Amino acid sequence: MIGDPLAVAILIGVFVAALALRIPIALGLALASLCTALYLQIPLPVVGQQIVNALLTFPLLAIPFFVLAGEIMGAGGISRRLIDLANLMIGRLRGGMAMLNVMASTFFGGISGSAVADTSSIGSVMVPVMKRTGYDARFSVGVTVSSSIQGVLIPPSHNMIIYSLAAGGSVSIGALFLAGVLPGLLLALALLGLTYYLSWRRKYPKGERVPLREWPRVIWQGSLGLLTPVIIIGGVMTGVFTATESAAIACVWALVVSLVVYRELTPRGLIGVLNRATRTLSSVLFLIASAGAFGYLMTQLRIPAALTQSLTGMSDNPIVVLLLINLMLLALGTVMDMAPLILITTPILLPVATSVGMDPVQFGVMLMLNLGLGLITPPVGGVLFVGAAVGDIRVEDATRGVLPFYAPMLLVLLAITFVPALSLWLPSLAGL
Amino acid sequence: LTGCGGGGESGGSQQWSLGETHPKDYPTTQADIWFADHVRERTDGRIDISVRHSAQLGEEREVIEQVQMGAAQMTRVSTAPVAEFVPAFGVFSMPYLFDDEEHLWRFLEGDYAQGMLGDLRESGFVGLAYYEAGARNFYTVDKPITSPEDLEGLDIRVIEGSVNADMVEAMGGSPVTMDYGEVYSSLETGVLDGAENNEPSYVSSGHYELAKHFTMDAHQRIPEVLMINADVFDSLSEKDQQLLRDVAQESVAEQRKLWDQEVEESLAEMKDAGIKIHDVETTEFQESVSGLLDEARKGEYSEVMAAIDEVRES
Amino acid sequence: MPPKFQSIARGVLRVLDRTTDTLALTALAAVVLVVTWQVFGRYVLQASPRWGSEVALILLAWVGYLGIAIGLREHTHIGVTFITDRLPPRLRTAVETLTPLAFLAFALYLVFQGWQFTVSTAGTSLPATGLPSSVQYAVMPVTGVLVAVYSLLQLVGIDTRRDTRPSGGEDGAHDIAAAPGSEAVPISGDGLTAGAARSAGPAQTRGAETTGAEPAPEEDDDDR
Numbered sequence: 016m017i018g019d020p021l022a023v024a025i026l027i028g029v030f031v032a033a034l035a036l037r038i039p040i041a042l043g044l045a046l047a048s049l050c051t052a053l054y055l056q057i058p059l060p061v062v063g064q065q066i067v068n069a070l071l072t073f074p075l076l077a078i079p080f081f082v083l084a085g086e087i088m089g090a091g092g093i094s095r096r097l098i099d100l101a102n103l104m105i106g107r108l109r110g111g112m113a114m115l116n117v118m119a120s121t122f123f124g125g126i127s128g129s130a131v132a133d134t135s136s137i138g139s140v141m142v143p144v145m146k147r148t149g150y151d152a153r154f155s156v157g158v159t160v161s162s163s164i165q166g167v168l169i170p171p172s173h174n175m176i177i178y179s180l181a182a183g184g185s186v187s188i189g190a191l192f193l194a195g196v197l198p199g200l201l202l203a204l205a206l207l208g209l210t211y212y213l214s215w216r217r218k219y220p221k222g223e224r225v226p227l228r229e230w231p232r233v234i235w236q237g238s239l240g241l242l243t244p245v246i247i248i249g250g251v252m253t254g255v256f257t258a259t260e261s262a263a264i265a266c267v268w269a270l271v272v273s274l275v276v277y278r279e280l281t282p283r284g285l286i287g288v289l290n291r292a293t294r295t296l297s298s299v300l301f302l303i304a305s306a307g308a309f310g311y312l313m314t315q316l317r318i319p320a321a322l323t324q325s326l327t328g329m330s331d332n333p334i335v336v337l338l339l340i341n342l343m344l345l346a347l348g349t350v351m352d353m354a355p356l357i358l359i360t361t362p363i364l365l366p367v368a369t370s371v372g373m374d375p376v377q378f379g380v381m382l383m384l385n386l387g388l389g390l391i392t393p394p395v396g397g398v399l400f401v402g403a404a405v406g407d408i409r410v411e412d413a414t415r416g417v418l419p420f421y422a423p424m425l426l427v428l429l430a431i432t433f434v435p436a437l438s439l440w441l442p443s444l445a446g447l
Numbered sequence: 448l449t450g451c452g453g454g455g456e457s458g459g460s461q462q463w464s465l466g467e468t469h470p471k472d473y474p475t476t477q478a479d480i481w482f483a484d485h486v487r488e489r490t491d492g493r494i495d496i497s498v499r500h501s502a503q504l505g506e507e508r509e510v511i512e513q514v515q516m517g518a519a520q521m522t523r524v525s526t527a528p529v530a531e532f533v534p535a536f537g538v539f540s541m542p543y544l545f546d547d548e549e550h551l552w553r554f555l556e557g558d559y560a561q562g563m564l565g566d567l568r569e570s571g572f573v574g575l576a577y578y579e580a581g582a583r584n585f586y587t588v589d590k591p592i593t594s595p596e597d598l599e600g601l602d603i604r605v606i607e608g609s610v611n612a613d614m615v616e617a618m619g620g621s622p623v624t625m626d627y628g629e630v631y632s633s634l635e636t637g638v639l640d641g642a643e644n645n646e647p648s649y650v651s652s653g654h655y656e657l658a659k660h661f662t663m664d665a666h667q668r669i670p671e672v673l674m675i676n677a678d679v680f681d682s683l684s685e686k687d688q689q690l691l692r693d694v695a696q697e698s699v700a701e702q703r704k705l706w707d708q709e710v711e712e713s714l715a716e717m718k719d720a721g722i723k724i725h726d727v728e729t730t731e732f733q734e735s736v737s738g739l740l741d742e743a744r745k746g747e748y749s750e751v752m753a754a755i756d757e758v759r760e761s
Numbered sequence: 762m763p764p765k766f767q768s769i770a771r772g773v774l775r776v777l778d779r780t781t782d783t784l785a786l787t788a789l790a791a792v793v794l795v796v797t798w799q800v801f802g803r804y805v806l807q808a809s810p811r812w813g814s815e816v817a818l819i820l821l822a823w824v825g826y827l828g829i830a831i832g833l834r835e836h837t838h839i840g841v842t843f844i845t846d847r848l849p850p851r852l853r854t855a856v857e858t859l860t861p862l863a864f865l866a867f868a869l870y871l872v873f874q875g876w877q878f879t880v881s882t883a884g885t886s887l888p889a890t891g892l893p894s895s896v897q898y899a900v901m902p903v904t905g906v907l908v909a910v911y912s913l914l915q916l917v918g919i920d921t922r923r924d925t926r927p928s929g930g931e932d933g934a935h936d937i938a939a940a941p942g943s944e945a946v947p948i949s950g951d952g953l954t955a956g957a958a959r960s961a962g963p964a965q966t967r968g969a970e971t972t973g974a975e976p977a978p979e980e981d982d983d984d985r
């Protein structure tokens with residue numbers, strides 16, 4: 016049964032057919048696994064066992080926690096105060112509102128780690144305001160969705176936790192978190208630069224001045240939210256709690272700030288927060304679960320090993336191999352979502368990358384930005400869709416708005432790919 | 448696609464998977480492969496066992512379930528997770544149950560322990576042989592452990608299971624159950640003060656890079672077991688059944704030899720890495736957990752512990 | 762369908778929806794508490810609860826599995842629509858019924874195999890809590906039943922979404938329609954950030970919807 020070509024055809028064929036027929040990706044993965052198990056005469060309960068067991072992984076708990084923290088921040092007023100703080104810092108520059116959007120995402124990315132949460136939370140506030148103050152809708156959505164991709168790079172990032180899991184737990188989550196900091200900030204700078212240039216060319220307006228007497232309040236309230244990443248990373252680095260536990264602490268902190276300090280969250284509001292978190296989690300966890308079963312069958316059929324072999328056979332040149340990997344990921348990212356791609360491609364591509372000398376931590380950062388780009392690329396881009404929705408424009412127009420931003424993002428991707436120090440310097444300073 | 452076997456099934460030949468969580472070069476995995484090679488050779492390829500190492504089929508408990516359902520045919524697992532299926536095997540997790548390796552193996556080779564392999568049938572397995580997994584020892588980051596008092600206030604990671612936590616607590620430490628994947632970074636950041644394992648795993652996990660004190664207290668000797676799905680086993684001819692049992696028993700000598708070599712190598716590596724190895728008198732440690740053993744002697748493990756004591760005295 | 766039957770069915774469903782949501786929400790909140798308690802226990806009580814990680818994982822499995830049913834109900838499961846969007850409308854409608862059918866097949870698997878699994882693991886116990894392993898697997902048949910109900914409803918053309926009601930719905934299910942941004946966060950505030958959160962909706966996102974079903978018709982606003 017090992018390496019059976021017909022079984023491989025069933026596994027891949029059923030999955031692709033399901034995708035084409037608009038059946039949800041997670042369900043497609045599960046059905047493909049079931050059909051293949053049926054053909055291979057693997058007892059069907061094993062598929063169920065793999066689906067359940069994929070969820071019985073402690074570090075996975077960080078995902079619900081960070082998703083929940085992101086929801087609490089939105090509902091509890093933390094996101095809004097982060098925007099106010101960013102406004103105070105750069106609002107007076109030309110295109111200030113657009114740059115503020117980028118900055119707010121940098122801050123937000125340091126807490127939620129979710130590009131979708133960023134776009135829906137920051138974007139639903141910023142885009143209408145931008146449109147009202149003279150920016151065109153396409154540009155507003157473009158800035159919003161491209162800057163939200165920082166969320167997957169700047170720690171914490173639940174996608175990095177998924178990657179660490181997919182890599183078999185051998186890649187330290189702490190090291191990954193630190194590795195994302197500089198690339199995330201570089202991305203922010205690149206986006207700020209382009210935004211400023213476009214704003215100057217297109218004569219976008221300056222922001223409103225924040226009265227001096229408002230400054231202490233804005234700074235104080237904004238920094239409470241900004242403390243979240245400090246608590247998370249500081250707590251992990253000093254051994255107060257593990258990376259997984261830190262995610263639960265982030266929830267508690269966001270809750271305390273929202274309930275006690277800002278007093279914007281009511282108990283009923285909290286139920287709404289939990290409800291929305293459950294909605295988001297429903298799709299992520301089902302994906303992880305059925306990708307577990309799919310991955311089990313791929314391993315049974317030795318598909319990753321065979322693919323890895325054929326990829327390494329194509330060239331010995333590290334530059335060529337890494338470019339090939341990036342192209343392959345970019346192509347996959349246009350049609351599939353981030354979490355399933357991390358789970359499916361890591362076992363295949365990580366050995367290839369390490370075989371040409373790339374560090375698994377650096378590979379993780381490269382994978383994040385690459386698949387993050389996929390989130391804002393049609394035809395399938397979750398963040399792009401949310402962006403179009405909050406901007407009240409068609410997906411085609413949103414795509415046109417993002418177009419100029421691909422350039423800085425691709426440059427940063429190349430920098431991450433070919434400059435190891437960008438990812439590895441901070442973790443090495445921390446001794447990770 | 449490449450792959451071994453595949454496609455054509457010829458004249459009654461069987462292809463089995465043997466689930467193994469350790470990586471390929473681990474002594475236990477090498478013994479699995481020795482077993483598989485000899486079975487293949489002596490059945491002229493009629494029984495072709497593929498060792499699926501490095502947890503390809505999943506973690507130990509998952510693989511046990513798969514063997515039970517017939518999704519995999521064989522596995523090599525620790526007796527600790529086996530206890531979740533056949534509770535009697537939980538006895539092996541008791542601290543200081545055996546005086547030394549010799550005591551352990553005189554018991555494992557005796558009638559009582561071999562009879563326990565037969566008890567696995569109730570849950571759908573046939574046990575073929577026991578394997579060695581050495582002794583588990585404490586290792587710590589800052590504070591060396593030379594007596595149970597030194598464990599006071601230290602957060603020590605233990606494997607899940609109430610006996611392990613009870614043991615560390617009885618010695619005075621604070622047991623922490625934590626996902627294995629998080630132990631390395633927790634030792635690094637200080638969430639944990641120490642953990643415990645055998646020498647080869649201490650080295651292969653890289654924990655020795657962080658926890659520089661290793662205490663030879665040998666608090667547990669938890670053997671492992673090589674087992675097969677009972678239906679698969681029963682479907683074989685009597686001759687093949689005997690052959691499997693014989694080869695499995697022969698592989699034990701090979702496994703113990705490889706294991707001892709690995710422990711030697713690990714110890715040499717530990718010395719090279721500047722690990723402080725503390726040879727301790729275990730009497731105090733034993734006394735601190737004697738209450739646990741007395742309770743077990745009176746309770747569910749009375750019969751098996753009597754048999755173990757009997758081997759000790761003989 | 763006769764109106765009387767419809768209203769009874771609605772009542773039953775409301776209870777079912779609410780029970781599912783409550784179970785999932787409680788499990789989610791409980792996981793946060795358990796893990797926080799673990800940290801607190803380690804520092805303040807000098808002993809972390811032994812059952813902590815095991816219970817947290819069981820709860821996570823429940824959140825994840827119930828999420829399958831909730832995601833089906835709310836159309837949050839991500840699918841690829843760009844191929845079907847190019848089909849002629851009639852063919853597209855036909856293809857769209859495949860999703861609930863596929864879910865129904867999966868539900869049957871969950872109910873029957875999941876039940877077998879639950880029964881067969883009832884004899885084994887988890888190491889820390891001593892609970893039977895079936896507490897992890899029992900979620901399979903439970904989810905299976907829910908998935909079967911929701912997929913059957915969708916097959917007969919009933920919109921199962923609960924989140925289609927306008928803002929302010931009484932039991933916390935008040936939010937934006939189920940666009941892919943159904944996790945959109947409503948932010949109400951002053952000045953700079955004045956009410957802008959409501960713009961997210963499925964209308965403009967053709968080619969972007971998640972798993973299917975047309976946007977909810979207006980009359981569904983009261984309660985389904």
Ligand code: NA
Binds near residue numbers: 124128170172
């Ligand atoms: Na982040």
Ligand code: NA
Binds near residue numbers: 116117137159
């Ligand atoms: Na943004």
